[in-house]
Amino acid sequence: MFEDDSIVSTPKRYVLTEVTNSSSYVSPTANLKLLTNVALHYPTPPPSTAHRKEKSLQILCDKFLDLYPLLGNGTMELQLDCTAARLGVEKRRMYDIINILEAMQCAVHKKKNTYLWHGASRLNSFLKMLKKQGENLRLSEVLRGRAPKPPAPKHKTLGVLAQRFLMLFLVEPPNRLINLEMAVSVLIDTNSKSKSTLSPEQLDRQHKSKVRRLYDIANVLISIGLIEKVYGNSILKKPVFRYIGKMKKTEKPDMMTPSPNTPVSVYQGPQQITPCHVFAGRSKRKLEFTSVANSEKLGVTTPPHTPSHKWDEILLVADMELTRINNGVTV
DNA sequence: GGTTCCCGCCAAGGT
DNA sequence: ACCTTGGCGGGAACC
Numbered sequence: 001m002f003e004d005d006s007i008v009s010t011p012k013r014y015v016l017t018e019v020t021n022s023s024s025y026v027s028p029t030a031n032l033k034l035l036t037n038v039a040l041h042y043p044t045p046p047p048s049t050a051h052r053k054e055k056s057l058q059i060l061c062d063k064f065l066d067l068y069p070l071l072g073n074g075t076m077e078l079q080l081d082c083t084a085a086r087l088g089v090e091k092r093r094m095y096d097i098i099n100i101l102e103a104m105q106c107a108v109h110k111k112k113n114t115y116l117w118h119g120a121s122r123l124n125s126f127l128k129m130l131k132k133q134g135e136n137l138r139l140s141e142v143l144r145g146r147a148p149k150p151p152a153p154k155h156k157t158l159g160v161l162a163q164r165f166l167m168l169f170l171v172e173p174p175n176r177l178i179n180l181e182m183a184v185s186v187l188i189d190t191n192s193k194s195k196s197t198l199s200p201e202q203l204d205r206q207h208k209s210k211v212r213r214l215y216d217i218a219n220v221l222i223s224i225g226l227i228e229k230v231y232g233n234s235i236l237k238k239p240v241f242r243y244i245g246k247m248k249k250t251e252k253p254d255m256m257t258p259s260p261n262t263p264v265s266v267y268q269g270p271q272q273i274t275p276c277h278v279f280a281g282r283s284k285r286k287l288e289f290t291s292v293a294n295s296e297k298l299g300v301t302t303p304p305h306t307p308s309h310k311w312d313e314i315l316l317v318a319d320m321e322l323t324r325i326n327n328g329v330t331v
Numbered sequence: 332g333g334t335t336c337c338c339g340c341c342a343a344g345g346t
Numbered sequence: 347a348c349c350t351t352g353g354c355g356g357g358a359a360c361c
Contacts, residue, residue, distance in 0.1 A: 051359080052335095052336080052337070052358080052359050052360070053359085053360080055337065055338095056335095056336075056337080057336075057337080080350095090338085090339080091350090091351095092338080092339070092351090092352080093337085093338085095350095095351060095352055096352085099351090099352075112345085112346080112349085112350065112351095113350080155343095155344095155352090155353095156352085157352090157353070157354095158352075158353080205354095205355075208355085209353085209354060209355060211334095211335090212335080212336065212354085212355075213353090213354085215334095215335060215336055216336070216337095219336085237333080237334075237361095238333095238334070238335090239334095239335090
């Protein structure tokens, strides 16, 4: 269980009396004390040998993809608890990864604890569909404050967020740099009802929480090879992300994924365009996906360039800076 | 001192 | 009632 090099063999067994130097009767409470004492005779493994970086979701996802390759042969079944055990992590972490991968249609929830792993076999056609969805949601216009934000998902937010995040790259020009502040402000509708009822502090926490989720998502998308993190920007300290759409773990050079600069029609994947409701199934938690009809029912949110909240102002500055950078980057 | 994001609590939903 | 799934935010590592 513990990777402690100092333990080379089974520890010597001690009789309690050897430890306590007493042969008389001990009460249950004393017994507990005693056992605690005994435990202290053994080296206690550190709570965690691995460092934070080694436990990152990106690395965990890398390891996951070693077990279940994106470009494997056919479909395979995946047991969540076994996978968690093999990777040496808690099951909770597996949900973080599998939910995003499921949102990318790399896996399908079959039954309790069981998923069907498809790898990247459906990814091409799915990305095409995502791009269309993004266009239908008018995400490019949303980015520029000219269209209402898509409604906030009630369920499967991690998966829906991941899809919308990816849509942003797909609807924007190639090499477009996107940061998380922008993404959250665009992807999550926090303007309508909630804005009037929530305090600035609550809005702040809500926003930060969504940014945290996007970090998780970004790490998995990086691991898949769809986006990359770009540093080296002195003004915006925060990292920005760029769509690369290449399977890093690919050996097949023809494994192309849709890119923002290529018309969707160019890609002729083997699969048909997937239905819009990405999370199909009976589960209420799985039904949430923003359809076009839904988004168009929504009222228009805050008009552009009228910052009424701290984040809007930050977004404005960030957007100006990113526009400047993007203009420099885009050929 | 701000950013990044692991960790695990706990509630919603499923069986 | 118990179990599974996953939203969520505290707080610590990292920069």
